[in-house]
Amino acid sequence: MTHIFIQAFIYLLAAVIAVPLAKRFGLGSVLGYLVAGVVIGPMLGLVGQETDTIQHFAEFGVVMMLFLVGMELDPKSLWAMRVRLLGLGGLQVVLTAAAGTAIGVWLGVVWQTALAVGLVLALSSTAIVLQTLNEKGLSATEGGRSAFSILLFQDMAVIPILALIPLLAVAGVDGSSTQTGHDNADLVASLPGWAHALVVVGAVGFVIGAGYYLMPLLFRYVVKSNLREIFTASALMLVIGIAALMGLVNLSPALGAFLAGVVLANSEFKHELEANIEPFKGLLLGLFFITVGAGINFGVLIEQWHAVVLLGLGVMAVKGALLIGLAYAFGIRGSNGWLMTLSLAQAGEFGFVLLTYTRQNGVIGEGLAELLALVVAFSMFLTPLLFIAFDKLVVPRYLAGKTEAQKADDFDEESPVIVAGAGRFGQIVCRLLRASDVPLVALDLELKQIENARSINIKSYFGDASRADLLDRAGIANARLLVVAIDDLDRAVSTVEHVKRFYPNVWVLARAFDRGHGYRLREAGADDVVSETYHSALELGSHALTALGVHPMRAKKMAWSFVQSEDAHDAELFEAWKEIEGGQRFSRRYGELFRRLEEALSSAMDEQENEPQKEDVPIWTAPVDVPDKKE
Secondary structure: OHHHHHHHHHHHHHHHHHHHHHHHOOOOHHHHHHHHHHHHHHHOOOOOOHHHHHHHHHOHHHHHHHHHHHHOOOHHHHHHOHHHHHHHHHHHHHHHHHHHHHHHHHOOOOHHHHHHHHHHHHOOOHHHHHHHHHHOOOOOOHHHHHHHHHHHHHHHHHHHHHHHHHHHOOOOOOOOOOOOOOOOOOOOOOOOHHHHHHHHHHHHHHHHHHHHHHHHHHHHHHHOOOOHHHHHHHHHHHHHHHHHHHHHOOOOHHHHHHHHHHHOOOOOOHHHHHHHHHHHHHHHHHHHHHHHHHOOOHHHHHHOHHHHHHHHHHHHHHHHHHHHHHHHHOOOOHHHHHHHHHHHOOOOOHHHHHHHHHHHOOOOOHHHHHHHHHHHHHHHHHHHHHHHHHHHHHHHHHOOOOOOOOOOOOOOOOOOEEEEOOOOOHHHHHHHHHHOOOOEEEEEOOHHHHHHHHHOOOOEEEOOOOOHHHHHHHOHHHOOEEEEOOOOHHHHHHHHHHHHHHOOOOEEEEEEOOHHHHHHHHHHOOOEEEEOOHHHHHHHHHHHHHHOOOOHHHHHHHHHHHHHHHHHHHHHHHHHHHOOOOOOOOOHHHHHHHHHHHHHHHHHHHHHHHOOOOOOOOOOOOOOOOOOOOO
């Protein structure tokens, strides 16, 4: 038992150290897990033979991932993106798999193995690409949306690939060394073919029917218990039960989990299921990637490093050529085409899953599987470099061109006020100004927000307000006021910097996400900065005091004292914040000033509390008057 605890501590310690470092350097969590596995496995030898056993347990994280993928597949959303999803995504997988198969056969590999290799390398890294696109604010661009469509199709394609792999078994390839889990109960092993087919169809039908009719009843029963841990247990029971059923009929557990997720995609329990399963999925997937890293054969890497490098670069070159061709065929031009190409040129984390599965089913030999695992890892390690190349080489080239997901709307007239961002915050500003008969123009990248604003007669246009050329066309040179309410923190800061540099006479009001973002906006030159939650939090705090028996007038005074205390220390805190070096959260001086602010705030509250007020009655002793509903 002590040995198990020590091994668990080693795995968790490696993840805790490596993953945050990897994310800080822009490498992504998947690469962090792989590096952690390499360090505790081949490099330090802290883990050994138990890695294979743990890996088979951790593969259940893949089952959970596909369950969650299925829950995200809303039929309406899929239909809206059907052209990119099926056309662009389908062609990418088919063409890449076909190219890999042809190259493999040309190199003398049997066609079954070559096809399996082509399918493995056709997939890209969903975890790395989506995380990087979100971090860089590229998800809303045409290239980002196209990449997402392809990744979504790839995730869906994993299901038929898992079903196909057992049919590609090659005589003479031994999968017994890695075969686990197939010696369990199998209901169809001794059945004739027609009976086997009936049992499989019945099992799939049961999963779909139970998802529609039985699961909602079960979850309603569990919810009535008001025990959150029981709901978590029922969610795990659902996924584990489906995986076990699929195993009994000799189908992929991931296939059953995926089907169940699709069935429950529109359930009222969808979000609660996701919230309960996500932590287990993330932890098990992380453990799986650590075991992959720990299982990397450094002997193969040292002996065949040239093959790993050449194959890795070759895979990325072939996928890149096919992707740029598809981008051109689907009208994805300029930097968007390059963004889609460079972001998807690598192999993905599902490659490790499929390689393990192909070894278990005797499709790929152990030696080739180890080599391909190194190739997949190598291509993933190069992905951050491709995004750097996009930022440094591609974007500057197309900066003067049209790089947005959609051509911005034309402006029929200029207005003295420009509102950048017409979301939940910006719309309130727009409504107040419009009600006061102030002419304004609102800009946003979300078409839905533009449609909402136009429905209430707010002049709104599609476009990225952080673009200098778009601001020029909107009339920033003649504007009196710019309101920056952009969700993206970095784009908001860059917009303020640009406007105050080239149009210093324009008064800039900016919405801040938090205190640190507010200081960044002030440093960029914003004339007035308002935190998006500051005043609403003060209002709610005042209501909380009132609910506890404090007189409403006193509660308002206490809130005002809070504001005065903040304002009195604001300039000092801002100057101290400027001294903080990159990456740090607080400096010593900043921390001391913040403590002084809290002390002053406590003193101000004490002064207000000590003032006599006859109306103060603690809520727990005050009589409660229930108003008559008829009044």
